[in-house]
Amino acid sequence: MNIVVLGAQFGDEGKGKIVDLMTPNFSLVARYQGGHNAGHTVYVNGKKFVLHLIPSGILHEGVKCVIGNGVVVDPQALFKEIEELAQLGIEVGDRLLISDKAHLILPYHRELDVLSEARRGERKIGTTSRGIGPAYEDKIGRRGIRVCDLVDTQALADEVRENVSARNRIIKDSTLDWQPVYDQLLAFGVRMRRWTGDVSLVLDQARQAGQRILIEGAQGAMLDIDHGTYPYVTSSNATIGGACTGLGIPPKAIHGVLGVAKAYLTRVGEGPFPTELDGEMGNRLRETGMEYGASTGRPRRCGWYDAVAVRYAVRVNGIDSIALTKLDVLDGIETIEICTGYKIGDRTVTEFPSDLNTAGTLTPIYESWPGWTTPTKGARDYAQLPAEAQRYIRRLEEVSGVPVGLISTGSDRLETIIRSGSVVADWLPRKN
Numbered sequence: 209m210n211i212v213v214l215g216a217q218f219g220d221e222g223k224g225k226i227v228d229l230m231t232p233n234f235s236l237v238a239r240y241q242g243g244h245n246a247g248h249t250v251y252v253n254g255k256k257f258v259l260h261l262i263p264s265g266i267l268h269e270g271v272k273c274v275i276g277n278g279v280v281v282d283p284q285a286l287f288k289e290i291e292e293l294a295q296l297g298i299e300v301g302d303r304l305l306i307s308d309k310a311h312l313i314l315p316y317h318r319e320l321d322v323l324s325e326a327r328r329g330e331r332k333i334g335t336t337s338r339g340i341g342p343a344y345e346d347k348i349g350r351r352g353i354r355v356c357d358l359v360d361t362q363a364l365a366d367e368v369r370e371n372v373s374a375r376n377r378i379i380k381d382s383t384l385d386w387q388p389v390y391d392q393l394l395a396f397g398v399r400m401r402r403w404t405g406d407v408s409l410v411l412d413q414a415r416q417a418g419q420r421i422l423i424e425g426a427q428g429a430m431l432d433i434d435h436g437t438y439p440y441v442t443s444s445n446a447t448i449g450g451a452c453t454g455l456g457i458p459p460k461a462i463h464g465v466l467g468v469a470k471a472y473l474t475r476v477g478e479g480p481f482p483t484e485l486d487g488e489m490g491n492r493l494r495e496t497g498m499e500y501g502a503s504t505g506r507p508r509r510c511g512w513y514d515a516v517a518v519r520y521a522v523r524v525n526g527i528d529s530i531a532l533t534k535l536d537v538l539d540g541i542e543t544i545e546i547c548t549g550y551k552i553g554d555r556t557v558t559e560f561p562s563d564l565n566t567a568g569t570l571t572p573i574y575e576s577w578p579g580w581t582t583p584t585k586g587a588r589d590y591a592q593l594p595a596e597a598q599r600y601i602r603r604l605e606e607v608s609g610v611p612v613g614l615i616s617t618g619s620d621r622l623e624t625i626i627r628s629g630s631v632v633a634d635w636l637p638r639k640n
């Protein structure tokens with residue numbers, strides 16, 4: 209059985225922790241989109257690992273980690289991550305496989321990202337400045353450079369020369385020489401070769417051999433290029449379709465979808481956030497939840513759980529079950545709000561609007577639920593949760609239209625509840 213783990217909110221839901229803890233039940237872990245804009249945090253015995261490009265299964269010996277064609281790869285970021293993992297005692301060795309069809313983030317894509325943000329001024333997206341958008345632009349514009357293109361040919365030289373001169377036309381008074389870019393790319397190609405191959409074929413062979421694949425999304429549904437709060441989104445399909453196109457696997461190869469959602473909501477970068485809390489409660493969530501970007505260190509905007517958004521993510525992705533994370537962050541809060549709809553003028557909206565940016569002033573409709581005084585932090589058993597926390601979870605299930613099969617009560621692997629009788633328990637026959 210192959211399972212997709214993806215973000216059901218605005219990213220940073222805790223996907224890294226969930227993927228890591230599920231990995232012992234799988235032979236391969238595969239990323240299908242995004243790039244090193246992602247920051248997936250895993251804590252093991254107090255030791256912190258942040259994965260950006262490499263799938264979050266890498267901490268488990270013998271597991272193969274796969275980067276699909278839908279991912280944009282910055283070779284320098286990749287080498288840096290491999291070295292950092294080695295320093296932490298994790299050898300990537302031959303466990304990594306990168307699709308030869310994956311597109312590259314070139315050094316000047318970062319500059320173009322920053323420049324594009326500066327040009328948007330007040331309307332900036334708040335990107336991670338990793339060059340993600342410009343790399344995907346080149347891909348869709350059919351001028352991108354793929355991993356398999358990194359061989360010394362006239363075709364590559366022509367492509368690089370043309371791309372660099374296009375860049376020079378965009379960046380005023382710039383005269384970047386294409387030759388050093390070309391030489392550097394060839395060197396990257398040589399260094400990456402040991403890890404590159406045909407991901408679609410390898411995944412097919414793994415399936416034929418009865419091996420299980422865990423598929424790891426980056427970002428989240430509301431940051432999806434098609435289904436998110438456009439234009440305040442990332443440039444890839446973080447939703448379920450991206451798993452097929454980004455790995456070269458058929459829909460039938462996917463047997464379950466686990467959506468990861470925080471027990472509240474955060475967003476980093478610009479864009480609409482109806483349940484955002486500006487005052488004291490927002491700060492409390494940020495500080496208790498340590499809500500600072502895993503990639504950029506930026507403070508995350510915090511707010512209440514938005515069931516309209518999660519319901520939408522459930523519909524778009526066919527989410528079978530939710531992994532509800534960071535329940536412990538709500539410990540000690542007297543009253544917890546759940547957003548079940550919005551008011552736009554005198555209209556009530558219960559479906560996620562396509563035009564969230566232009567819909568006008570949107571006021572969340574809240575339900576208030578009593579909080580709990582007994583901490584949930586570190587709980588590993590559902591029965592251990594205070595009655596009010598159980599009631600909150602039950603209400604989230606009702607208003608989000610999906611069962612909660614896994615509950616996370618801390619950043620460590622072990623601070624997890626897998627609910628017996630849930631599909632998640634069926635997916636994870638091996639106790640972790």
Ligand code: GDP
Binds near residue numbers: 222501533536616619
């Ligand atoms: P990802 O991008 O979805 O993998 O999430 P991030 O790693 O960017 O952000 C999630 C943060 O929350 C990380 O610092 C995790 O260590 C932390 N985290 C995950 N689950 C829990 C939880 O249940 N409780 C608490 N307190 N922290 C958690």
Ligand code: IMO
Binds near residue numbers: 427
């Ligand atoms: P993980 O995988 C949260 C946000 C950026 C910005 C928008 C576009 O850790 O959940 P980009 O650099 O992708 O062009 O930025 O998307 N963003 C994320 N927010 N988690 C992420 O990844 C994100 N990756 C990008 O903040 O608003």
Ligand code: MG
Binds near residue numbers: 246247248502
């Ligand atoms: Mg993150």
